[in-house]
Amino acid sequence: METDPSKYVVEKKHGWKQYADGYLDKIPWLQFAIISLVFPLWGAAASLNDILITQFKTVFMLNDAATAFVQSAFYGGYFLIAIPASLVIKKQSYKFAVMTGLVFYIVGCAMFFPASRVATYTMFLAAIFAIAVGLSFLETSCETYSSMLGPQKTANLRINISGTLVPLGDIAGILLGKYLIFGKVGNLADKMGAMHGAARIAYGEKMLQLTLQPYKYILFILIAILIILAITPMPKTKAVSLSKETDTKPSLFETLKYLSHNRRFQKGVMAQFFYVGMQTTVWSFTIRLALNLSDKISDSAASTFMVFSYVAWFLGKLIANFLMSRFSITGVLTVYSLLGTITLILTTSIPNMTAVWMAIATSFFFGPAWPTIYAHTLDMVTDKRFNETAGAFVVMAIVGGAFIPAIQGLVSDITGSMQFSFIVPTLCYVIVTVYFFFEYRYDRKHPEQITE
Known part of the structure; x- marks a missing residue:
């Protein structure tokens, strides 16, 4: 009997074999496709926030810092639920956690029905928070699950294939917002600026009811995927110990102790915090930048x-x-991040609409940074029994999306310049670039440790 976790078979059913380290002997393509289809669902929710920020700013007469509460509610939900989600995965299964996330997502979308009628900013934030709870379950489970659905040597490739679908969800979300929320209203700020009293309130309530429209379509898709997932057999892909003396389910304290001594893992979490904060900030305020310029x-x-x-x-x-x-993963991301930093510097400094196009160019260089940081950081966890909670900590780093946009909003309000406030994500991109550069140097010195 072999004791190598990468070769010891602990489960054999439905056409695949699972090894002790949690990875499979081959990719179950149907199951991988179902999990990958969940990825664009959180992209759609995130991009709709960018539409909601513009809509809420005018209707509720908010400043830039207050509009950032949309992202604070969204990414704050991720932060608070990631660890509980990982505990659910540890106690139950990845499939159960994904289904739980879909249910919360459905509840959050349904909350837009009363929110569009009540027409208060707080009620909308509650609905967004509920969606974020669902997405925290989905990302905590799907990000790791996608990387585990097959051989370890192709884990990074799988998570990047799944992650490639996220922009398609973003595009779908922004198009739904463009045509169903903005519609043919024109410039809402100009139109409502000429209104006063009861007329302005009534028109604002009418505009808020439009926010419900995209979530009706998303609800149908969520319910369909939930049903498909419920009836499809899914691999467990959870690591087990080969020693009977070793607890196969380490406690949260044991996990924290293990991770507290893993410096490269901690650096990866830090990089994810600044990356998500920077990406969210750029996308949150690109529309506002265009309207200002x-x-x-x-x-x-x-x-x-x-x-x-x-x-x-x-x-x-x-x-x-x-x-x-074909080339070093960390090397490619170092170059991407450096070029992205340059485009953000140009976004901050060019005083015309070219700045908006530079912000768009920055999105090109975001590339696969999120899933790559995720997979690369999990690679630092050599004992895969800690994978679920470790993955939750990387997901918790999404809370950067709650803090960094709020900071940019404050900078914009204080300086009176939305364009200058893009200095905030620029500094974040510098930190991400430095992270990838030092990881690239480490990989060059220790090629035997590269598992991607």
Whole structure:
């Protein structure tokens, strides 16, 4: 009997074999496809936030810092639920956690029905928070699950293939918002600026009811995927110990102790915090930047720039995946991050609409940074019994999306310049670039440790 976790078979059913380290002997393509189809669902929710920020700012008469509460509620939900989600995975299964996430997502979308009638900012934030709870379950489970559905040597490739679908969800979300929320209203700020009293309140309530429209379509898709997942057999892909004396389910304290001594894992979590914060900030305020730099553009037309941003992101992922299959993963991401930092510097400094196009170019260089940091950071966890909770900590780093946009909003309010406030994500991108550079140097010195 072999004791190598990568060869010791602990489960054999439904056409696949699972080894002790949790990985499979081959990719179960149907199951992998189902999990991958969940990825664009959180992309759609995230991109709709960019539409909601513009809508809420005008209707509720908010400043830039207050509009960032949309992202704070969204990514704050991720932060609070990631660890509980990992405990659910540990106690139950990845499949159960994914289904739980879908249920919370459905509840959050359904909450837009009363929110659009009650018409209070707090009620909308509660609905967004509920969606975020579901997405925290989905990302905590799906990110790791995708990487585990097959041989270990192709784990990074699988998570990047799944991640490539996220921009498609972003594009779908922004298009739903563009045509169903903004519609033919034109520039909402100009139109409502000329209204007063009861007329303004009534028109604002009418505009808020439009926010419900995209979530109706998302609800149907969520229910369909939930049913498909419920009836499909899924691999466990959970690591087990080969020693009877070793507890196969380490406690949270044991996991924390293990991770507290893993410096490279901690650096990966830090990089993810700044990356997500930077990405969220750029996308949250690109529409606002366009509206500030041009007084001849409507809300709907400005949202088109986000479509371009997500297309650029998608193309950046495809090209990066091609390059990473031939060159050093950390090396490719170092170059991407450096070029992205340069485009953000230009976004901050060019005083015309070219700055918006530079922000769009930045999205190209976001590429596969999120899933790559995720998979690369999990690679630092050599004992795969800690995978579920370790993955939760990387997902918790998404809370950067709650803090960094709020900081940029404050900078914009204090300086009176939305364009200058893009210095905040620029500094974040510098940190991410430094992280990838030092990881690349480490990989060059220790090629035997590269598992990607």
